[in-house]
Amino acid sequence: MSPFLDVKDLKIHFPTDDGLVRSVDGLTFSLERGKTLGIVGESGSGKSVTSLGILGLHKGKGANVSGEIWLDGEELVGASQEHVRGLRGKKMAMIFQDPLSAMHPFYTVGDQIIEAYRIHHKVSKAVAKKHAIDMLGRVGIPEPRSRVDSYPHEFSGGMRQRAMIAMALSCDPELLIADEPTTALDVTVQAQILDLMVDLQREFNSALIIITHDLGVVAELSDDILVMYGGKCIEFGTADDIFYRPEHPYTWGLLGSMPRLDREPTERLMPIKGSPPSLINVPPGCAFHPRCPYVERTAGKAKSEVPGLIETEGGHLVRCHMSRTERRELWENEIKPVLENQ
């Protein structure tokens, strides 16, 4: 049987005056019901563009989208805008990075939840309103009975974020994509929201994608983790593969720059030097090469060759020219000891 979500060679390119922006450039992954995938990468690596692409939100906006997105046996890249819109809410929903972009300014928060709920559930307005109040309460909005009639601008940033999460969760989506769902929230609320998403997942056997630039957020929640760099997957594996047997130098960098509870947020172990690549003039060969200390180790390949995403063991995929032996030796002898001893 094919996976619940099956993304194949997804490309999302934006023609601009400065050139073609290759935001997502050949992404392939799949996700089953009841499972959680973490997508991790620095700012600008294409995480949000990927999620908006799955929801069909680039349609009709001049982006070049190619490849295939299969959701529960239906292909969405070739489907009409209307059809994909109809799937939003119940089949798939998203917690957006920017809450305002997801809410209509002229309708109360309650009406927006009620409307979305009633598209998919044949219930009276009163029942839908009760559900909306219940959802607002579950995401930690105080006095949900009165707040249900507020407009988005009447909420503070954190409350707006919670209201948007309530909106996304209100139809019990089969696929939920949470794009940096907790960055604007304090630690207690973050934990509350993540718990809520996990509850939803257990209750409805939903597939969950959690997007973040911080590996720490997805450590405990994810079954699989996809590490993105410059619009491509550079490493994919189980959470254990990524935390205990990572093989890509960029993943090592992300692990080294994870914020730690016992340190100041500004104090990072081994920050990755340099900046993310331009997506218009992507560096030739391995896009990470300008920042990589092991750039000379090409295992006989030409530096100009783009490394393929190769399986190293049991579904663990890595995009790097170094030989598997070299990568493992570096991890065991040089990287892991530094991370462990700090």
Ligand SMILES: Nc1ncnc2c1ncn2[C@@H]1O[C@H](COP(=O)(O)OP(=O)(O)OP(=O)(O)O)[C@@H](O)[C@H]1O
């Ligand atoms: N409509 C657009 N037109 C042109 N370029 C775009 C468009 N949308 C996104 N991009 C570019 O695509 C790249 C990837 O953006 P994206 O928002 O997916 O990054 P991200 O990984 O979500 O980063 P962050 O962690 O900051 O949210 C960025 O360089 C961005 O400028």
Ligand code: SF4
């Ligand atoms: S391919 Fe080369 S430059 Fe790229 S990550 Fe591997 S070692 Fe570094």
Ligand SMILES: [Mg+2]
């Ligand atoms: Mg983003």
